[in-house]
Amino acid sequence: DVKVTQSSRYLVKRTGEKVFLECVQDMDHENMFWYRQDPGLGLRLIYFSYDVKMKEKGDIPEGYSVSREKKERFSLILESASTNQTSMYLCATVGWGNAGQGVLKLYTEAFFGQGTRLTVV
Amino acid sequence: KQEVTQIPAALSVPEGENLVLNCSFTDSAIYNLQWFRQDPGKGLTSLLLIQSSQREQTSGRLNASLDKSSGRSTLYIAASQPGDSATYLCAVRASGSRLTFGEGTQLTVNP
Numbered sequence: 001d002v003k004v005t006q007s008s009r010y011l012v013k014r015t016g017e018k019v020f021l022e023c024v025q026d027m028d029h030e031n032m033f034w035y036r037q038d039p040g041l042g043l044r045l046i047y048f049s050y051d052v053k054m055k056e057k058g059d060i061p062e063g064y065s066v067s068r069e070k071k072e073r074f075s076l077i078l079e080s081a082s083t084n085q086t087s088m089y090l091c092a093t094v095g096w097g098n099a100g101q102g103v104l105k106l107y108t109e110a111f112f113g114q115g116t117r118l119t120v121v
Numbered sequence: 122k123q124e125v126t127q128i129p130a131a132l133s134v135p136e137g138e139n140l141v142l143n144c145s146f147t148d149s150a151i152y153n154l155q156w157f158r159q160d161p162g163k164g165l166t167s168l169l170l171i172q173s174s175q176r177e178q179t180s181g182r183l184n185a186s187l188d189k190s191s192g193r194s195t196l197y198i199a200a201s202q203p204g205d206s207a208t209y210l211c212a213v214r215a216s217g218s219r220l221t222f223g224e225g226t227q228l229t230v231n232p
Contacts, residue, residue, distance in 0.1 A: 006164075031218040043210075043222040050218060058219070090164055094218050107152055107214055112165040 003027075006091050006113035013120050019078040021116055023091030029108075031094040032074035033058075034066065036087040037115075043090065049074055081120045089116045123148045123215045127223035134201055135231050142196040142226045144211035149189050152214040156185050156196050159208045159225070168209075169196070201230045 007022035023032065033048040035058075045058030047066040055066050063085060067075045078085055091113040124147045134140055144154070153172045157165040169178045169185040171194070177186040184197040194211060208227045212220040 004164075033219070040224075042224040043212075045219055048219060088162075092165075092220075094214075094220075107218060109167045109170045110155060110212070110220055111167060112157075115162070115164040117162065 004091060004093055004111050004113040006089075006116050008116050009114060011116060011118045013078075013081050013118065015082060015120055017078075017081045017120075019081050019118070019120075021076040021078075021089055021091075021118070023074045023076070023113055025072055025074075025093040025111070027093060027095060027111065028071065029093040029095035029111075030071070031107075032068065033092040033094075033110075034064075034074070034076045035090045035092065036060070037090060038087050046076065078118075083120050085118065086120045087118060089118055123213060123221045125211060125213055125221050125223035127209075127211060127226050129226060130224070131227040131229075133229040133231065136201060136203060138201050138230075139197070139199050140201055140228075142198070142209050142211075142228070144194040144196070144223055146192045146194075146213045146215075146221075148213075148215050149192050150215060151189065154185075154187055154194050154211060154213045155220070156183075156194075157210045157212065159210060165210065198228075201228075203230050203232050206230050 003026045005024045034046045035043045037043045049055045049068040065077045092110050094110045095108045126145050128143045155170045156168040171187040182199040187194045208225040210225045212222045
C-alpha cells in the first residue's frame with residue numbers, strides 16, 4: 001500500500017520558532033512537493049524537489065526552505081515562524097512510469113500525505 | 122500561466138442522483154490530469170489519473186473524461202451516496218512535475 005507520511009497531524013508553535021515538517025515516502029518516487037492550503041486560496045506550491053539534494057522554488061517560497069538529503073525524505077523548514085504561516089501543509093510525491101507503446105516515461109499519480117495543521121501563535 | 126477552474130464551487134444533491142463535476146484549464150499542453158477527493162481536515166486521496174493521450178478513465182462509480190483541445194475534464198459520479206460527500210479537486214500537470222490545482226467543488230449528498 002502506498003504511503004506518504006507526514007511527521008505530525010497537528011502542531012502549535014510560537015512566533016519566531018524554527019519549525020521542521022517532515023515527509024517520508026515509501027514509493028521510491030523521484031519528485032516530492034510541499035503545498036500549503038488555505039480557505040479561498042486553494043493549494044499553493046511552496047517548494048519541490050526532483051532528485052536528492054535538488055530543489056526548486058514554487059509559487060510562494062518566501063519564509064520557507066527545504067532539505068532533501070535522502071530520496072525518501074523531504075523536509076520543509078520555517079526559518080522563523082510567523083502567524084501568517086498558520087495553515088494546512090501537504091506533502092506529495094510523483095514518480096515516473098513506463099507507458100509502453102514507444103512512450104518512455106509518464107508521470108504517475110501524485111500521492112499525498114495526511115496533512116499537518118500548523119498553528120503559529 | 123496555467124489556471125484551473127472548477128464549477129460549481131458547491132453542490133448539494135439527494136442520494137442516488139448521478140452528477141457531473143467540471144474542471145477547465147487554460148493551457149492545453151498538459152501531461153496529465155488527476156482528480157482527488159479531500160475530506161475535511163485530511164489530505165488528498167487520488168481518485169483517477171488521465172494521461173494526455175487518454176480520453177477517459179473509470180473506477181467503480183467514477184468516470185473521468187478529458188478533452189485536451191477544449192481544456193476540459195468532467196468527473197461523473199453515478200448513484201451518489203452520503204459517503205461521497207467531500208471536496209473534489211482536479212489538478213493538471215502542464216510543465217515538469219508540478220501540479221496546478223483548481224479550488225475544488227464541495228459536494229454534499231443528502232440521505
